Amino acid sequence: MVISLIGYMGCGKSHISKILSDKINFRLIDLDKEISRRNKLTIPEIFEKKGEIQFRKLEREALEEILASEENVVLSLGGGTPVYYNNMELINLNSKSIFLRASVNTLFERLSKQKEKRPLIANISDEDLPEFIAKHLFERNVFYSKAQFSVNTDSRTPEDIVQEIVEKLYL
Numbered sequence: 001m002v003i004s005l006i007g008y009m010g011c012g013k014s015h016i017s018k019i020l021s022d023k024i025n026f027r028l029i030d031l032d033k034e035i036s037r038r039n040k041l042t043i044p045e046i047f048e049k050k051g052e053i054q055f056r057k058l059e060r061e062a063l064e065e066i067l068a069s070e071e072n073v074v075l076s077l078g079g080g081t082p083v084y085y086n087n088m089e090l091i092n093l094n095s096k097s098i099f100l101r102a103s104v105n106t107l108f109e110r111l112s113k114q115k116e117k118r119p120l121i122a123n124i125s126d127e128d129l130p131e132f133i134a135k136h137l138f139e140r141n142v143f144y145s146k147a148q149f150s151v152n153t154d155s156r157t158p159e160d161i162v163q164e165i166v167e168k169l170y171l
């Protein structure tokens with residue numbers, strides 16, 4: 001079985017997936033890390049050298065291969081993965097999908113501290129960031145809300161969030 005975590009940048013996919021995979025003894029795959037490993041470049045380097053369109057192709061290829069896996073895997077997706085091609089359909093057909101919800105405020109708090117490794121927001125000022133997140137999240141929510149399960153992450157500890165996921169999936 002594959003469990004996919006989806007949601008906006010900073011919602012906690014990487015962080016929560018680590019704790020969840022340890023708890024239920026599943027292998028952890030972070031799609032961004034997997035794309036970096038395969039291409040021997042960081043995510044910002046791929047955006048810079050190859051462009052976003054090429055990044056989305058590499059992301060789709062890696063996604064397809066991982067979802068075909070027979071193993072027990074927690075898959076932490078990229079923030080934009082559900083939005084391109086028919087990725088969300090593929091994710092729902094081949095995994096249990098969980099949307100980690102977070103408010104614009106929460107996302108702003110978490111992202112303003114670490115913009116550099118996220119090329120889509122690296123050059124946006126802290127002043128403009130909340131408005132950017134609000135608009136971008138609104139567009140993406142159409143895709144994220146197709147997930148089979150949804151968990152709120154505002155003002156909650158990672159352990160509490162993981163507990164809710166485990167209960168929702170009867171693991």
Ligand SMILES: Nc1ncnc2c1ncn2[C@@H]1O[C@H](COP(=O)(O)OP(=O)(O)OP(=O)(O)O)[C@@H](O)[C@H]1O
Nearest residue numbers: 008009010011012013014015078079110156157158
């Ligand atoms: N429930 C939480 N409470 C407090 N801080 C959190 C929580 N979840 C995540 N964080 C922190 O928020 C930051 C962003 O989390 P993380 O890197 O896991 O996001 P992400 O969804 O993987 O983002 P991206 O899509 O850009 O890879 C990290 O510093 C992480 O430690």
Ligand SMILES: O=C(O)C1=C[C@@H](O)[C@@H](O)[C@H](O)C1
Nearest residue numbers: 009032043078079080118119
């Ligand atoms: O939200 C997005 O489109 C992205 C999120 C990150 O996980 C990376 O996949 C990349 O920075 C793009």
Ligand SMILES: [Mg+2]
Nearest residue numbers: 013014032076
């Ligand atoms: Mg991540």
